Amino acid sequence: MDGTGAARWPALAAASVVLVLLAAGVHLLGERSGGRALAFALGIGAVLGIVLQRSRFCFYCHARDYFERGDARGLLAIVAALAVGTLGMHVVMSGWLPVPQPGRLPPDAHIGPVSWALVLAGLAFGAGMVVSGSCISAHWYRLGEGSPTAPFALAGAALGFVLGFNTWNPLYSATIATAPVPWLPHHLGYAGSAALQLAVLALASALLWRRLPPARNAAVPASFGAALRALLRGRWPYVWGGLAVGAIAVIVVLRLRPLGVTAALGSAARAAGEAQGLLPQRLEGLDGFAACCSAGAR
Structure with missing residues (x-):
């Protein structure tokens, strides 16, 4: 056995152990009373983590690649x-709320007030990504990769949540x-809302398409084993990651609630802050929003 093959076995063994533990966790949670939702969350969360890590899906990193390297x-x-x-x-929301009447919103949807506070929060969040060098989702999967900076970035984000609360x-x-x-469905209906958003995304795609790097002919794997190794070890194509993230988000909504990558961190920060007496006794109206900072705290 050559050095490359010998070095591959520890990684395969570690991956096998992780998969076995995940499968065992999903099974044990599913056997508990009311544990099916937790089992589903664990399984789909593992799939999402794999997709994010293998495709390096990160809002900040993708934006940086565009502005710095075109x-x-x-x-x-x-x-x-x-x-x-x-x-x-x-499709999902039309099933939850067949007629989008004004004053009514789909349950648990991430639809909230729009004001200058939202703009200020977005700028602060973006500044945090620039300072830390990545978005929170990327810090989570880099934590699993053994990144020495991810724990400090996540701790800083948790402190930011406490300040924000x-x-x-x-x-x-x-x-x-x-x-x-x-x-939008209040004003345009579901069909009009979807058509408008897809048209805007199509326009954005047309503009971005001009900045694609020259296409390179990808080598076709010589065997199924080679294809499997490329899938497990190589970086997945960008578009695979995007399509998978969108599909997972929709699948999750059917069983749980809309995805919020920062929700767990925000919930933990809120619980820790309340335990230490660092937060107000009441956060007015916050628990009425299905958003990243509050979804896990409700």
Whole structure:
């Protein structure tokens, strides 16, 4: 056996152990009373983590590749995820709320007030990604890769959640409580809403397509084993990651609630802050939002 083959066995053994533990966890949770949802969450979460890690799906990294190197493949993957998610979510929401009457919203949907506070929060979140060098989802899978910086980035994000929760009540009273909650199906219906969003995504794709790097002829694997090794060890194509993320998001909605990669971190930060007396006793209106910072805390 050559050195490459010998070095491969520990990795295969570790991967096998992880898969066995995941399968055992899914089985044990599924056997518990009311544990099927947890078992599904564990299984689909593992699949999502694999997709994110193998395709290196990261909003910040893809945007950086575009602005620094002119490589639009990552942003096109995000557009693909949005397109799949848009179609799937419109189908799901039309089942939840057949007639999108004004004043009514689908349960647990990530639809919230739009105000200057949302813009400010987006800028702060983006600045955090730039400083840490990645988005939170990428820090999660890099944590599993053994990254020495991911724990500090996630700890900083948790501290940011605590600071954000402490500013929530004044911001909520000043603007969020009275801000409008726009939802396109209220005005255009499901068909019109989907058509408009897909048209915008198609336009974005057409513009980004001009910045694709020159195509390279991919080598066809010589055998099934070679193809499997490429799948397990190589980076997956950008578009695979985008399509898979969009599909997983829709599948999750059918069983649980919309995905929020930062939800678990926000929930843990909130619980820790409340236990240490670092947060207000009441966060006005926060638990009414199905968003990243509150979905796990409800």
